[in-house]
Amino acid sequence: MIVARVRALRRLTIAALGVGVIRCSSRDAPGQTGVNPHPIVLVRPAAAPLSPIARLGREIFFDPALSGSGTMACASCHDPAHAYGPPNDRAVQLGGRTRRDEGTRVVPSLRYLDRVPPFGIGAENEAAENSNAATLAMHVTTGIRTPKAAGSAAGVALVPRGGLFWDGRASTLEAQAAIPLFNHAEMAGGSVASVAAHLRRAPYITELRRAFGAGAIATSQRLIDEALFAVTRFEIEDPSFHPYSSKYDAYLEGRAFLTPTEARGLSAFEDSTKGNCAACHLDRPGANGEPPLFTDFEYEALGVPRNESLAANRNPGYFDLGLCGPARSDLVTATGYCGMFRTPSLRNVATRKVFFHNGVYRSLAEVLRFYDLRGPTPNAIYRRDTVGVAQSNDIPAALRGNIDTIDAPFNHRIGSRPAMTEGEMRDIIAFLGTLTDGYQVPPLRPR
Numbered sequence: 317m318i319v320a321r322v323r324a325l326r327r328l329t330i331a332a333l334g335v336g337v338i339r340c341s342s343r344d345a346p347g348q349t350g351v352n353p354h355p356i357v358l359v360r361p362a363a364a365p366l367s368p369i370a371r372l373g374r375e376i377f378f379d380p381a382l383s384g385s386g387t388m389a390c391a392s393c394h395d396p397a398h399a400y401g402p403p404n405d406r407a408v409q410l411g412g413r414t415r416r417d418e419g420t421r422v423v424p425s426l427r428y429l430d431r432v433p434p435f436g437i438g439a440e441n442e443a444a445e446n447s448n449a450a451t452l453a454m455h456v457t458t459g460i461r462t463p464k465a466a467g468s469a470a471g472v473a474l475v476p477r478g479g480l481f482w483d484g485r486a487s488t489l490e491a492q493a494a495i496p497l498f499n500h501a502e503m504a505g506g507s508v509a510s511v512a513a514h515l516r517r518a519p520y521i522t523e524l525r526r527a528f529g530a531g532a533i534a535t536s537q538r539l540i541d542e543a544l545f546a547v548t549r550f551e552i553e554d555p556s557f558h559p560y561s562s563k564y565d566a567y568l569e570g571r572a573f574l575t576p577t578e579a580r581g582l583s584a585f586e587d588s589t590k591g592n593c594a595a596c597h598l599d600r601p602g603a604n605g606e607p608p609l610f611t612d613f614e615y616e617a618l619g620v621p622r623n624e625s626l627a628a629n630r631n632p633g634y635f636d637l638g639l640c641g642p643a644r645s646d647l648v649t650a651t652g653y654c655g656m657f658r659t660p661s662l663r664n665v666a667t668r669k670v671f672f673h674n675g676v677y678r679s680l681a682e683v684l685r686f687y688d689l690r691g692p693t694p695n696a697i698y699r700r701d702t703v704g705v706a707q708s709n710d711i712p713a714a715l716r717g718n719i720d721t722i723d724a725p726f727n728h729r730i731g732s733r734p735a736m737t738e739g740e741m742r743d744i745i746a747f748l749g750t751l752t753d754g755y756q757v758p759p760l761r762p763r
Contacts, residue, residue: 350567350573350574350575350576350578350579350582351570351573351574352567352568352569352570355568355569355570355571356568356569356601356605357569357605358560358565358568358569358601358605358606358607359604359605359606359607360558360560360607361430361555361558363555364553366550366553366554367549367553368523368526368527369527369545369546369549370546370549370550370552370553370554371523371550372520372523372524372527372546372550373545373546373547373548373549373550373551374550374554375518375519375520375523376390376518376520376543376546376547376550377389377390377391377547377550377551378390378391379518379520380392381514381517381518382497382503382505382511382514382515382518383411383503383504383505384412384413384503384504384505384506385411385412385413385414385415385504387415388411388415388502388503388504389503390493390496390503390547392409393409393411393423393496393502394423394425394426396556398667399425399427399663399664399667399752399753400425400426400427400556400557401423401424401425401426401427401664401667401668402422402423402669404669405669405670405678406670406675407422407623407625407626407670407674407675407676408420408421408422408423408626408675409423409502411496411499411501411502411503411504412500412501412502412504413504417500417501417504418501418626418627418628419501419502420501420626420628420636420643420674421481421482421636421643421673421674421675422482422670422671422672422673422674422675424481424482424660425661425664426551426557427556427557427558427559427661427663427664427753428557428558428609428661428663429480429489429492429551429557430489430551430552430557430558431558431606431609432478432479432480432613433477433478433479433613434478434479434487434488435476435477435478435479435484435485435487436476436477436478436479437474437475437476437477438474438475438477439473439474439475475614475615476614476615476639476653476656477612477613477614477615478613478658479658480492481495481643481658482638482657482658482673483638483639483643483644483657483658484615484639484644484658485643485644488548489547489548489551489552490541490544490545490547490548493544493547493548494540494544497511497544498511508536508537508540509536511536511540512536512537512539512540513536515533515539515540515543516533516539521533524539524542524543524546527542527546528542559753559754560607560753561753561754561755562663562664562750562751562752562753562754562755563749563750563751563752563755564599564750564751565607565755566755566757567750568601568607571757572755572757572758574747574750575746577742577743577746577747578743578746578747578749578750579747580740580743580747581740581742581743581744581745581746581747581748582599582747583743584736584740584743584744584747585597585599585744585747585748586599588724589724589735590725590735590736590740591684591687591725591735591736591740591741591744592723592724592725592735593662593744595723595724596611596612596614596616596659596723597610597611597612597659597661597662598610598611598612609661609663610661610662610663610751611658611659611660611661611662612659613658613659614658614659615638615639615653615656615657615658615659616656616657616659616720617638617654617655617656617657617711617718617719617720618657618672618719618720618726619655619690619707619708619710619711619716619719619720620672620673620674620676620677620686620708620710621676621686621697621698621699621708621709621710622674622676622708622709622710623674623675623676623710626674626675629674635710635711635712636673636674636710637654637655637711637715638653638654638655638656638657638673639653639654639656639657640653640654640655640656651715651718652718653718654711654715654718655711655715655718655719656718657672657673662748662751663751663752663753664751664752664753665680665748665751666680666745666748666749666751666752667752671683674710680745680748681741681742681745684736684741684744684745685697685741687725687726687735687736688725688734688735688736688741689734690726691721691725691726691727691728691729691730691732691734692728692729692730692731692732692733692734693730693734694706694707694730
């Protein structure tokens, strides 16, 4: 888990680099009050026509015939009209052979996954990649909390990082595409043989054979592998998966101005005494000019409340422990990581209808309230347990020590003043709206 000292150093580096928000003078155009004083040219993926394999992958991505119900495609949960996220406001999606089986986690967006590194566990300073402090040598040796996970050297934080899904169990886009295809509560494609049979009957089988050769359909597993590779190429090549076309991108390049509310929201987003959001949701371009992804790819145990509406949670003994399972099993014994989920990108977050891994919150206002009040006023967040204590009920009592109480604003103690005011939280929400893709830069008006 990232500790406050390391994140504080990142913030100090931001200030030293001078990339904060400044105010324009009264001579600027009305409403144009937040200008980036150091605009840069962001390095975006090169645009090019899709390759034949990527075009094939697009057909597979939208093909519902591969599912057990015959009605569910990849695009059913990853709708391009909704930033490749769910098209509805359900906490979890319905799938399976009858489309009545309920999942257990919120469906993440597929947008910007091309830059997520493979899952791994390493030293704290490896997290500096694409961080706000890209120029800072992260060689901090004091003040770092000794982690709870077994196998860690004293004083060195071994940080889980990267991977796809909330628990990082897939390290490639191809592996990510395969999991829902065979999951009984998702596409429920059935066996390898049955999915391959659907592919052989698909209208694009000729294109698949042309792309990969006649041998591609020789065995069922190879046929599926080639099909999933094509889906991966579609996700990598199609610009709609990584447009970097938000107002904030335009702001970084000096082509857009933040409103006063948005500018205040960015300030509170970065302020370590307020939202402290940028400590995990990195908001500055990488050293190579790549646009920020608003995530450090790392894992946190936030202690969000249990979503009682989920079918899985009707069993009081069921707990979704993220890195410790139940969806992945290789870290079950690494109890120091139990309850941790990967920090998602905040790009397009304002278009989402549910938040966190279990969809317990349905608005950004509720999310900010959780961050603000969990420490000083837990009664406002959690229901009281049998002994009258308000604390997280979505992680076993023996593992609640994993919940982050070090990083601001979670370090505020019971009874203390919350980190943010209602106005500051509204400002942050306004800023988060600038992360939505599809922003049209207004034409310059003649002076």
